[in-house]
Amino acid sequence: MPVPDYAKVAKEGKGSHLSSFVRWVQLKKYQYEVTFSLYMLTPTEKFIFNLILFLLVSMLVTAATLYLPNHVVVIYHRICYYISGEFAYKTSTNLSGEALTLAADGLRITADAVDSVVTPTLRVVESARETLKEL
Template sequence: MLDSASASTVVLLAAASTLLVAAMLYPTSLLRWLQRKRYQYEVTFSLYMLTSTEKFILNSILFLLLSLFIIAASLYLPEHIAFMANRMFYYFSGDSSHFTTQAAPKADFATAAVTQMLSSGDALRGPAAGHEL
């Protein structure tokens, strides 16, 4: 089964290949649509008043921010949605046996280390010493 990062990568590659196929089959209509969208973008954000250098700088910044947002959403959003769905299920059902998260391997290692420390009795002593988790 694919993890969330692989699944989002497959979806993005499928969208890009679909756009490429559409460009090869209908080049003039796609070009006309892209020109219309560029015109709407420039008119909406008043870019037609800027010089070429100013447009380039603004578009570069917008492209960078949009790229970072898409990368972050494709990497972290599916895992976060699964985590929130599991948390909602736990809140509604109250059964902790069905509450599972898809944590990273580092988190699994940390959880195993803490469990081993607690079971061996070498846990840090503090105000909660003597209380069982």
């Protein structure tokens, strides 16, 4: 005596959670292979395609987790600046004496470095001008 279709479905539905999970994974694998036409490829071609897809997705996820939060903060600060006309974050105006000394030393060192580069360049420019005047 043949079993009606609904009885087969009910009998299959009474399996364990593990078997239903395995069936679900198999279904998703089948859908993935049919969607991207992987069923037509050789195992090596499938491996290469899956590797490239995995690398692209992993780079996208890495970039989103590492760089997106900082980028959102920068965009937020720009929006606040455009709306209110001032920065969203305030810098401390009450600097200690040591911090001011360090800042002054840093500015002095930077100015000396700029002078050491600019002065020889100005000398070359002046000598070139004098040479052109003589010609």
